[in-house]
Amino acid sequence: MAEKRILLIEDEPSLVLTLRDRLRSEGYAVDASDNGVEGYERALDGSFDLVVLDLTLPGKGGLDVCRDLRQHGITTPVLMLTARGQVVDKVIGLKLGADDYLTKPFEMLELLARIEALLRRPADARLETDFFQSGSLRVDFRSTTVWRNGEVVQVSAREFKLLRYFIEHRGETLSREELLKKVWEYQKAPNTRTVDVHVAWLRQKLEEDPHNPHLILTLQGLGYRFEG
Ligand code: CA
Numbered sequence: 001m002a003e004k005r006i007l008l009i010e011d012e013p014s015l016v017l018t019l020r021d022r023l024r025s026e027g028y029a030v031d032a033s034d035n036g037v038e039g040y041e042r043a044l045d046g047s048f049d050l051v052v053l054d055l056t057l058p059g060k061g062g063l064d065v066c067r068d069l070r071q072h073g074i075t076t077p078v079l080m081l082t083a084r085g086q087v088v089d090k091v092i093g094l095k096l097g098a099d100d101y102l103t104k105p106f107e108m109l110e111l112l113a114r115i116e117a118l119l120r121r122p123a124d125a126r127l128e129t130d131f132f133q134s135g136s137l138r139v140d141f142r143s144t145t146v147w148r149n150g151e152v153v154q155v156s157a158r159e160f161k162l163l164r165y166f167i168e169h170r171g172e173t174l175s176r177e178e179l180l181k182k183v184w185e186y187q188k189a190p191n192t193r194t195v196d197v198h199v200a201w202l203r204q205k206l207e208e209d210p211h212n213p214h215l216i217l218t219l220q221g222l223g224y225r226f227e228g
Helices: 013-025 036-043 062-071 087-095 108-120 123-130 157-168 176-183 193-206
Strands: 005-009 029-033 050-054 078-083 100-104 131-134 137-140 145-148 151-153 216-219 223-226
Touching: 005 013, 005 036, 013 029, 013 108, 029 036, 036 050, 036 062, 050 062, 050 108, 062 078, 078 108, 100 108, 137 157, 145 193, 157 176, 157 193, 157 223, 176 193, 176 223, 193 216
Parallel strands: 005 029, 005 050, 050 078, 078 100
Antiparallel strands: 131 137, 137 145, 145 151, 216 223
């Protein structure tokens, strides 16, 4: 199998030296960049199998690098390195498309294990199953985050489940009974009005014009169809 290529974007010279040596000794090809601007440019060509990305970098911060890569459709797994206590940033990092994070200082074996795990995930399957994008709507199934026009939209667990079911069955006509069974897990359909209420809520949050929906269409007498 061909050598896996890792791009290390990190501005701490001693850490770069240590990581580069160790990763090379593990059989990886390693390139390193000590600032966010150059690192981003290099990651943008998509030729790396993995990016190890420091959070605080000169030029362009790790969060911006990650977000911009995802916005350009680069799906290379990103392992983010954060300093101790940067909890909030970790959460944001995952929301912006990082795949995993590790807090400094870390054990080398832990880093190697995380890298191996990320490299095992098939890149295409990752895109298919973890993200959905249509127009101004973007959904990250792993972090259960929904964006509209680049802004995070707060949805309840049930709304997220319903949206996910719609996305997984886009273009299909879905009856209220089916939705109650699959999303609410009711064996018998007690009150199909529940579905209508939740669809109305999702439309309020996701449609440009909730009264003239383009994502979730009503099919008279049949149910709903997701057209995203
Ligand atoms: Ca740094």
